[in-house]
Amino acid sequence: MQAFQENVFRKYSNFIYENFGIYLNEEKKELLQSKLLKLMMKHKTASYEAYFNLLTQSGNREILVEFANEITINKTDFFREINHFEFIKKNSDLILERNKRIRRNSEIRVWSAGCSTGEEAYTLAMVLQEHFLPGLLIKILATDLNSKVVSQAMKGVYPSSIKGDMDILYLSKYFEKVQNEWYVTESTKRLVTFRLFNLMDDFPFKKLFDFIFCRNVMIYFDSKTQQRLIDKFYEVLAPGGLLFIGHSESLTNKKHKYQYIQPTIYMK
Numbered sequence: 001m002q003a004f005q006e007n008v009f010r011k012y013s014n015f016i017y018e019n020f021g022i023y024l025n026e027e028k029k030e031l032l033q034s035k036l037l038k039l040m041m042k043h044k045t046a047s048y049e050a051y052f053n054l055l056t057q058s059g060n061r062e063i064l065v066e067f068a069n070e071i072t073i074n075k076t077d078f079f080r081e082i083n084h085f086e087f088i089k090k091n092s093d094l095i096l097e098r099n100k101r102i103r104r105n106s107e108i109r110v111w112s113a114g115c116s117t118g119e120e121a122y123t124l125a126m127v128l129q130e131h132f133l134p135g136l137l138i139k140i141l142a143t144d145l146n147s148k149v150v151s152q153a154m155k156g157v158y159p160s161s162i163k164g165d166m167d168i169l170y171l172s173k174y175f176e177k178v179q180n181e182w183y184v185t186e187s188t189k190r191l192v193t194f195r196l197f198n199l200m201d202d203f204p205f206k207k208l209f210d211f212i213f214c215r216n217v218m219i220y221f222d223s224k225t226q227q228r229l230i231d232k233f234y235e236v237l238a239p240g241g242l243l244f245i246g247h248s249e250s251l252t253n254k255k256h257k258y259q260y261i262q263p264t265i266y267m268k
């Protein structure tokens with residue numbers, strides 16, 4: 001196996017950081033190496049340098065997307081970190097009181113930023129239909145950098161193992177079982193729009209969001225990138241809107257204008 005020199009690792013890690021915000025420390029060196037070897041074999045490039053040139057100089061967007069698909073970590077589950085969904089269920093009065101936009105427009109706009117294969121977005125769709133103000137128009141945008149997970153999310157088809165992740169009520173009401181797979185019902189799929197989007201890019205949104213879920217995404221970024229992102233989220237949240245972050249994440253040590261509600265939940 002070709003040696004993965006320190007300077008070559010640094011070249012790749014800088015590229016990943018600059019393009020995707022993902023910070024790789026020394027400990028990730030071997031993991032990156034094995035992913036690169038796979039890509040190099042596929043493209044029949046003889047060295048790390050040759051593949052780097054292909055990646056950075058060919059102007060081929062597909063190669064860049066394929067690279068992003070390889071280096072991202074996409075672990076997710078339905079009802080992951082359930083206390084966020086419990087919070088929404090139990091606090092609709094507070095949410096509607098502080099964010100007047102929702103009742104006024106009879107609409108709730110949610111962003112699942114770093115949605116992976118869609119479980120977070122569909123969980124939100126189920127919880128909002130089941131437990132939030134009835135009759136509300138629910139609009140969920142779900143985005144990710146990885147094109148593979150976005151395509152999978154759009155299909156809304158999950159293995160039988162999801163049975164263990166949720167109450168039977170949700171499973172029977174919001175899924176259809178076909179052979180051994182569970183299909184999200186069309187009426188729930190319609191509430192979610194999936195898009196490929198890099199969080200490092202400028203946000204193109206014209207309308208504000210009432211909830212932003214960005215969970216277990218910022219753990220891959222360094223403090224500077226996290227700071228930039230939480231500032232950008234603030235700009236696109238409605239007054240009284242909520243930011244939910246992952247349980248191992250926090251805004252402590254960041255400069256921000258959010259109101260702390262409880263660990264991992266912040267309000268504009």
Ligand SMILES: C[S@@+](CC[C@H](N)C(=O)[O-])C[C@H]1O[C@@H](n2cnc3c(N)ncnc32)[C@H](O)[C@@H]1O
Pocket residue numbers: 020021022072073074075076077080113114115116117120143144145146149197198199200214215216217220246
């Ligand atoms: C571990 S998953 C978290 C999924 C879900 N939010 C959850 O908590 O279960 C992290 C996701 O963030 C995405 N991601 C990483 N960097 C990104 C970036 N710069 N822009 C958009 N998505 C990114 C990855 O592709 C991955 O699907």
